[in-house]
Amino acid sequence: MAENKVPVLETKKLGINFGGLKAVSDFNIQIYEGELRGLIGPNGAGKTTVFNMLTGVYEPTEGTVLLNGVPLNGKKTHQFVAAGIARTFQNIRLFGQMSVIENVKVAFTKDVKYNLLDASLRTRKFWKAEREMTDKAMELLSIFGLEDAAELPASSLPYGRQRKLEIARALATDMKVLLLDEPAAGMNPTETAELLDCINTIRNRFGIAILLIEHDMSLVMNVCERIKVIDYGVTIADGLPEEIASNPRVIAAYLGE
Amino acid sequence: MSTFIQTVIVGLRLGSVYALIALGYTMVYGIIRLINFAHGDFIMVGGYTIIFTVPLVLALGLPAWAAVLAAVAVCALVGMGTEIIAYRPVRKKGTNMSALITAIAMSLFLENLAQAIPAIGPNPKVADQIFTAGGFKIGSVTFEYTTVITIVISAVIMIVLYMFTQKTRLGRAMRCVSEDKSAATLMGINVNHTIILTFAIGSALAAVAALMYMAQYPRIYTTLGSDLGIKAFVSAVLGGIGIIPGAVLGGFVVGLFESFTTSYISSSLADAVVFLILIVVLLLKPAGIMGKNVGEKV
């Protein structure tokens, strides 16, 4: 049934070279609305590089990224975000000196309509926009159980909550596709379980597509509908979790030949 | 035609002084990623040391330029002291920007300290003749002894320095630390000693540059360092900061442009032209002529 629709995120023959080294080549993926995809592979396989191409941090040397069928070639990161692709980072990147709620509000900036004059004169438009922003931010924070920490500096949060805040911030950009880069890295089993709940909640609630990079195989196998495996920048398998688990090439890549 | 050649020669002379100073900037930047704003003021320190030691040296029956040895020693000490007292504590705690601000503060400190010392004071001082005056002529072009000596000595120093970094143990340690501090520590290199050595060498070069400069313009004042230093720094950035041959190249580019602007356009625009070149180069090639672009890892 999904095959009839236009995929939300699609890549065609995406590839990138770093000074002659092919880091990723011929990367093709289609992600549909509401789908949760996994992207796995051994260390250094090129997963984060794929993310960086999908968010405009690196410009691919070949191929295109399409969002709802619209190519995003040559756009900058913030334009990718405006188009509807948001991400989290492998090593958390919060605005550590800003408060938790401000971290979320920053992500609303691109959609706030008031201008410098409104801000200078503190017009009604300004107050209304700011109020709406606060309400929306609190709503997002409450999904992640962070509303009690709204005024604390983001860097003072414990690790697990920082992860959640980063996801909340990504959600605040009002995206269509969410890219999560190893969200469970460094978490203990309880935190990982909580995170799983979170991911499921947001998927059900916002109906967005999610692409997940993960090292923790059990997490990927549990939540993802389809999984893509890359090694040395090349796709070596793509399929349902059970197919992946028994794929000899995947096993070989993970265990080493 | 003879004006042209004369202009080139002046450019090379200026360039070799700039290159010597630029080497100090570049070596320090290469190793701790910091623009050492105080480096220009090391020249000033060197200059005053020379002024005060020349009478002493002459009394001992030595040639005037021997005063540079004292200047080298004093500058090396000041350089090492700056690193130990100011830069190291900030590097441990602060960000890139706080290190940069510390460097500016150290520059202010040295300049104003010099003014506050009664023997130096805010007014310019005139130096004695350092090298033999005069020169020789080839065709219609005059070669002053000072100019020739400046260019030759600078060239020798640059070659020696390059050999030092490439061939000796200490030189290799310096390159190693600038590549990766923690890996260098693992290889048994004492990072702090290497950094201090870098400061000592860089500051010593500033002392030599002071001698070269004063041989030509025997007038010294407390903000001389920042005037010269800024141009030398531009040279270092122009060539690609952190790269030793880059500093030399940049020094000559800046020297030649300054000399040509002065003799063909206007001396009051020389500074603006030098900065204009820097801006153009940085915009076209942000890491300098010989530099490599390194993006931030995401």
Next chain:
Amino acid sequence: MKNNKTARSYLVNTLVIAAAFILFQVLTGLFGSEGDFKLVLVPSLWQCCYLILLAASLNLVLGFLGQLSLGHCGFMAIGAYTAALISLACERAGVFTDKAGLVYILIIFGCIIAAGLLAAVTGLLVGIPALRLKGDYLAIITLGFGMIIVNVINNLPFCGQDGLSQGSAAASLYKTGLGFGSKAKVTYLWIALVVTILCLTLMFMFVRSKYGRAIRAIKDDEIAASASGINVSSYKVLTFTYSAFFAGVAGALYACANSSLSTSSFAFTNAGILNSTFVVVMVVLGGMGSLTGSIVAAVIMFFVNYQIANGSWVAALPPFLNGVFKYPMLVYAVVLVIVIIFRPRGIFGTYEFSLTRLPEDVKKARARRAAAKAERKEAVSHG
């Protein structure tokens, strides 16, 4: 409830500022013609006004956006020369003959606005290329632009006369319409105060809006900011331009308060006090990210400078200390290094003083100290 609190703090701030202003006007009316008030206090206030604007405007770039700009005085120079040249042109065209009346006041305001706008345009033109670079490179390129601006002004044919020239050749600025004498400084002090308050308000409004949030995010982490949909380069250029505007206004006030202009006052460093480095010192000491900190730092440093230059106690010092106090930058340099080592974000950090929140904050700070003390005690008893 929170909205009420905001409204209340706006009201309190407005009332306090208005009351202070009125009180000041009354005092000026009463003592305006008297010795020290006219010859010391009022000129000092003029100087404080432009120093405050200069520090606060650089803080937008240095403290909030987190980019080191070393050519800030270049924008001030543009403002100062623009204001002086416009007033000169007006006088030559016979728009005003004596320095009084509504037309004259309008011309002063016109000069101030034009100064800000031209500085802002320059800021935009400099910022677009320069802000593509970061960190050390940005510092050096802004330094370069600052020097170029000064160099260009030096070489403009029409800047070399009537108090606009470089250094000693300066005749009097009084002729140009600006460059107030001590009496005019008293009469028009209100202009300096109104302009400063207005500009500071605009800067506060900027910082406490989506713009301020965006630039603080950029300071913390540029990559994360662009991944949150912030157009990093355009916010950087906007902030740089906005900051240049206020530096230009500061320049116009400088042109009003000084009898001559000389480009060497706007260089990166010089033997005097006003230069780009000094502005950086003010911002860092006041706190990178605290506008009120910049205000306090500017006033205190002005006071210290004034005392060093004019205080009788300096002359009474033993001779070996004379040199130290003759060159206050020496002291500032040492203080700067110490502050950077122990408080890398400046003395006040990002803390903003607030009239309505002050008691609360003092209480909080006390509680924090007590907690820290208790913790130490506990650590000792455990150890």
